[in-house]
Amino acid sequence: MARHLITSALPYINGIKHLGNMVGSMLPADVYARYMRQRGHDVLYICATDEHGTPAELAAKDAGQSVDAFCAEQHDKQKAIYEGFGLEFDYFGRSSSRENVELTQHFARKLHENGFIEERAIRQVFSIADDRFLPDRYIVGTCPHCGYDKARGDQCENCTRVLDPTDLIDARSAISGSGELEVRETKHLFLLQSKLQNEVEGWLEGNGSKDWPTLASSIAHKWLTEGLQDRAITRDLDWGVPVPADVWPELAAEGKVFYVWFDAPIEYIGSTKEWADVDPENRDWKSWWYEADDVRYTEFMAKDNVPFHSVMFPATQLGTREPWKKVDFLKAFNWLNYYGGKFSTSQRRGIFTDAALELLPADYWRYFLIANAPESDDTSFTWELFSASVNKDLADTLGNFVNRVLSFSRKRFGDEVPAGAEAGAAEQKLGEEIAGLLAEYEGHMEALQFRKAAASLRALWSAGNSYLEEKAPWLEIKTDKDAAALTLRTAMNLIHLYAIVSEPFIPSSAKAMRGAFALENDTAVWVSQEEAKALASVPAGTPFTVPPVLFAKITEDDLEAYRERFGGTEQ
Numbered sequence: 001m002a003r004h005l006i007t008s009a010l011p012y013i014n015g016i017k018h019l020g021n022m023v024g025s026m027l028p029a030d031v032y033a034r035y036m037r038q039r040g041h042d043v044l045y046i047c048a049t050d051e052h053g054t055p056a057e058l059a060a061k062d063a064g065q066s067v068d069a070f071c072a073e074q075h076d077k078q079k080a081i082y083e084g085f086g087l088e089f090d091y092f093g094r095s096s097s098r099e100n101v102e103l104t105q106h107f108a109r110k111l112h113e114n115g116f117i118e119e120r121a122i123r124q125v126f127s128i129a130d131d132r133f134l135p136d137r138y139i140v141g142t143c144p145h146c147g148y149d150k151a152r153g154d155q156c157e158n159c160t161r162v163l164d165p166t167d168l169i170d171a172r173s174a175i176s177g178s179g180e181l182e183v184r185e186t187k188h189l190f191l192l193q194s195k196l197q198n199e200v201e202g203w204l205e206g207n208g209s210k211d212w213p214t215l216a217s218s219i220a221h222k223w224l225t226e227g228l229q230d231r232a233i234t235r236d237l238d239w240g241v242p243v244p245a246d247v248w249p250e251l252a253a254e255g256k257v258f259y260v261w262f263d264a265p266i267e268y269i270g271s272t273k274e275w276a277d278v279d280p281e282n283r284d285w286k287s288w289w290y291e292a293d294d295v296r297y298t299e300f301m302a303k304d305n306v307p308f309h310s311v312m313f314p315a316t317q318l319g320t321r322e323p324w325k326k327v328d329f330l331k332a333f334n335w336l337n338y339y340g341g342k343f344s345t346s347q348r349r350g351i352f353t354d355a356a357l358e359l360l361p362a363d364y365w366r367y368f369l370i371a372n373a374p375e376s377d378d379t380s381f382t383w384e385l386f387s388a389s390v391n392k393d394l395a396d397t398l399g400n401f402v403n404r405v406l407s408f409s410r411k412r413f414g415d416e417v418p419a420g421a422e423a424g425a426a427e428q429k430l431g432e433e434i435a436g437l438l439a440e441y442e443g444h445m446e447a448l449q450f451r452k453a454a455a456s457l458r459a460l461w462s463a464g465n466s467y468l469e470e471k472a473p474w475l476e477i478k479t480d481k482d483a484a485a486l487t488l489r490t491a492m493n494l495i496h497l498y499a500i501v502s503e504p505f506i507p508s509s510a511k512a513m514r515g516a517f518a519l520e521n522d523t524a525v526w527v528s529q530e531e532a533k534a535l536a537s538v539p540a541g542t543p544f545t546v547p548p549v550l551f552a553k554i555t556e557d558d559l560e561a562y563r564e565r566f567g568g569t570e571q
Contacts (some may be wrong), residue, residue: 002296003042005288005325006033007268009301009309010050010095013074014059016081018352019381020336020343023369024302028331028450030087031370032298034504035445038526044288048093048271049075052240053260054135058175067239071096081353085362086507091278093271095263100270104241104263108189108233110320112247116192119248122232124186125153125165129178133186133236134165138175141168154261160219160304186236187251189243191262193228196315200224203314208328213375213448215303216332220310228311233262265313269324292325298448300331331448334374338381339568350381351566359562363506364390364551370505371454383562387554394506397461398498399550401468402513405491406546412477413485417492417517419540420485427490430467431533434497437463438532441501457502464494492517492544493535500527509550518543 008029011017026047033045051071060070071094079092094100111117125134139153144167148158152174153165165171172179193200201224209217234243240257248256269289276285288295299309310330317324336343343350356365368389372379409418423431441456468491477484499513503524514522517538531537562568 003288003292003294004033004036004044005292005295005297006036006043006045007297007299008045008047009299009305010048010264010267011078012053012055013049013051013071013078014055015074016077016352016354018343018350019356019365019369020302020338020350022085022353022365023336023373024333025300025305026082026087027085027366027369028333028373028448029298029300030085030089031366031450031504032300032445032448034088034507038500038503038524040526043090044272044275045088045090046093046268046271046275047087047089047091048095048097048267048274049078050260050264050267051075051094051096052237052257052263053235054138054237057237057239058138068096081357084357085353086366088507091271091275093267093274095260095267095270097267097270097274099273099277100263100267101241103270103273104258104266105244107266107316107320108258108262109244109247110322111191111316114319114321116195116319117233118190118192118230119187119251120190120232121185121187123183124188124236125171125181126184127173127176127178128180128182129176130173133184134173134175134181135235135237136163136165138173139165139168139171139181140174141171143167144169155304157304160307162223162307187254188232188256189234189248189251190230191233191312191316191319192230193312193315194230196319197224197228199318200228200311200315203318203326204310207326209310209330212330213332215334216306216310216330219303219306219332220330223307223311228315231312233259235259261308261312262316265309265316289325291323295325296328297325298329298331299327300333302333302335306330306332329448334376335378336369336372336374336381337378340380343381349567355566360390360554361508363509364394366507367394367454367505370450371458373450375449375451383559383566383568387559390551391553393458393461394509394551395553397458397465398502398509401461401464401491402495402498402516402550403546405468405488405495406516406544408474409488409492410544410546413488415543415545417489417538417540417542417544418485419482420487420489421480421482423486423490423535426467426471427486427535430463430490431535433463434460434494434535435529435533438501438527439529445504454505457505460501461498464491464498467491467494489538489540490535493538496538497527497532497535500524512547512550516544516547 008025033043037043057067060067127134136153142149143151143156145161146159155162234256237257241263243251243256245252273285276283314326338350437460444453471487473484473487499510503510
């Protein structure tokens with residue numbers, strides 16, 4: 001079995017994330033990690049809160065807290081929500097950790113030793129109203145490329161173009177809104193990406209990036225075609241990884257810190273070291289990151305993060321001249337919109353993860369989001385689509401199948417799986433169909449095609465319903481009790497199979513389905529094609545219980561309440 005390192009883009013610390021953030025990185029990474037664990041692979045799924053940068057400072061100021069206290073509190077809040085969504089990180093760290101500080105400074109020293117960091121005097125935007133230099137993302141204005149009027153000084157979130165503050169039209173301070181800006185001279189460190197252009201191109205061509213989703217590979221190659229630019233990697237902030245005084249004493253004395261986009265990707269390694277430091281005798285972080293030729297590394301992120309992970313971070317790794325593990329497969333997602341408009345953390349538009357868990361259990365959201373993941377293009381959340389998906393797929397197709405099979409069998413045969421007749425032609429046909437659909441499902445999961453995987457999972461559920469309607473045990477029992485018992489025994493084996501193969505998508509519900517049967521040493525280990533075909537993992541005589549209703553339908557009254565609370569009109 002292979003070793004699989006999985007990371008999802010780090011959620012930023014300055015507030016609870018919306019469903020777009022969830023489906024664009026952490027949730028599909030969790031679904032994939034769960035699946036790979038079930039298949040017997042050695043999996044390490046790492047994430048962390050991204051805690052540096054101006055937004056953290058400003059959010060802490062607004063909250064009346066010190067920035068470190070604010071970040072610690074927000075980390076715990078976000079972690080609790082992700083646990084509520086059933087995300088099974090092996091470790092969920094913090095980019096402000098000692099481990100990340102040490103690693104970031106190590107990377108900077110190595111890049112400097114190898115001639116890839118240079119100190120330059122630059123002219124930088126200074127806000128007179130705020131009496132401070134403004135980091136790029138806290139200068140806002142109109143994007144010169146697409147005309148978006150809320151573009152930041154580091155990147156336009158609308159067209160994803162990387163920007164410099166001086167590129168913006170009608171630039172103003174995001175802190176005070178003042179346009180009273182002037183340019184002053186200061187010194188910063190630059191990562192000489194231009195010197196690494198050829199190496200990054202060579203790495204990208206040789207590492208299998210041609211097999212990445214088109215979205216990811218096209219963004220990476222677009223950057224390279226336009227040419228890598230040297231980028232400032234330090235900022236004038238109070239909060240961040242300090243520039244090491246042993247190499248740059250003057251800048252350290254001035255309080256310079258590394259740019260958040262320099263240290264954040266290094267936190268993937270830092271968080272792994274945090275994980276190892278919890279149990280150093282049994283965990284080796286370096287085996288996952290340093291000379292880790294036996295590791296397959298998969299990253300998950302939304303499209304705005306792709307340039308940094310596909311080009312900038314690999315350039316950073318290559319420039320150290322050390323054998324750091326680089327990404328093998330980059331799974332990128334488009335936007336999940338809300339009724340045609342963007343989810344927005346800053347504008348509080350759309351459904352946020354804390355509110356989602358207040359409304360309904362996590363599995364409702366997990367299934368809908370993955371089944372409608374914005375893989376090939378942007379998708380739009382509407383309450384109507386959400387309720388239709390929940391009611392049809394979860395409540396009717398899966399939940400109703402589980403309930404009526406177990407309830408009817410208990411009523412007519414008692415609390416143990418009935419024996420009945422030997423499997424016949426209908427069961428053989430069903431087994432062949434299930435094995436074929438399972439193979440499709442596995443293929444889509446291996447390829448990280450989540451919408452297609454969800455469609456195959458739905459088809460597996462539907463096959464059970466078709467079998468039940470064809471055999472009609474409620475009629476069979478009137479003339480042939482053994483035939484009805486066979487049908488129900490087969491259907492119960494389907495329920496157990498569904499519990500296993502649905503676990504990556506709906507883990508809580510899958511656990512409830514599996515727990516309905518009193519099987520010894522029952523686990524969620526994956527089902528082989530032969531086992532799927534046989535449908536005999538739950539033998540006759542196995543005690544069972546009828547679990548509570550797995551999925552409640554969303555009513556028109558519910559929909560009206562949701563629309564009233566969150567809005568529900570096209571933009």
